[in-house]
Amino acid sequence: MTFLNIPSHLQALSILMVFACTSLQIIEIYAPNLTRFCFAGPPIEILTNNSLQLKYMRMCGTYWSGMIQYARTKLQSIAPKLQTLSLTSSQETFNTPVLHGKFFHLKRPSIYFFGIGFQSYDYFSLVSFLEACPALETFFLYVSMLISHRCYMAGEYDNAGQDTTPQDSNADSLHIRQIPEFQHANLKKVSIQRFSSAKSLIELTCQIIENTPSLRCLELNTTRDLFPSSWYTSGYKEPHEE
DSSP, X not given: OOEEEEOTTOTTOOEEEEEOOTTOOEEEEOOTTOOEEEEESSOOEEEESSOTTOOEEEEEEEEEEOHHHHHHHHHHXXXXXXXXXXXXXXXXXXXXXXXXXXXXXXXXEEEEEESGGGGGOOGGGXXXXXXXXXXXXXXXXXXXXXXXXXXXXXXXXXXXXXXXXXXSOOHHHHOOOOOTTOOOSSOOEEEEETOOOOHHHHHHHHHHHHHOTTOOEEEEEOOOOSSOGGGGSTTOOOGGGO
């Protein structure tokens, strides 16, 4: 199956889940009362019409790349009233892009990074994502450098999540980047799981701490759990829903 159409006469349809249909290329959604959409697979073309009721999306690209890039460039038009978003990616070719469009209603995003490709990822680029969400209340980030299924079964995990503090005293390596004009007035809770001393992760954290006066709760968890506890709960609950 390469094409999926959800017709408008499905007035009572509120939940749509599409998992691992790897041949699928296009999804057209016209059901007017869809509130929750869960998708697992590579980024594909998703077309919607009258999607104002769509408030929750889970886009899982654990075994595929580019889901963060896709969400940042496509989801604003797919679900303009989105409030809760869960994104999982195994690799990103580019860092989070800076765009002028905003998620005006997004309050609860969760981002899961899985894969050794994120060893060199610039987590500080996520500031642009935070800037694009003026209504943001909670932000959950999970940084796991999971490797291949073979290595997982053999108990061989990579060391990408270990500390990566600069070993030299070069001024450039110790300089902490900041965006002075960044301010967030509504963000209250931030949770970063598998936190390490990766420089860009520290820069992201400092940016949030210094420019978010509304912050009430900050969790930096350095434990090396393979998967976050929320993945084991019934119904794939997000941390915000527990």
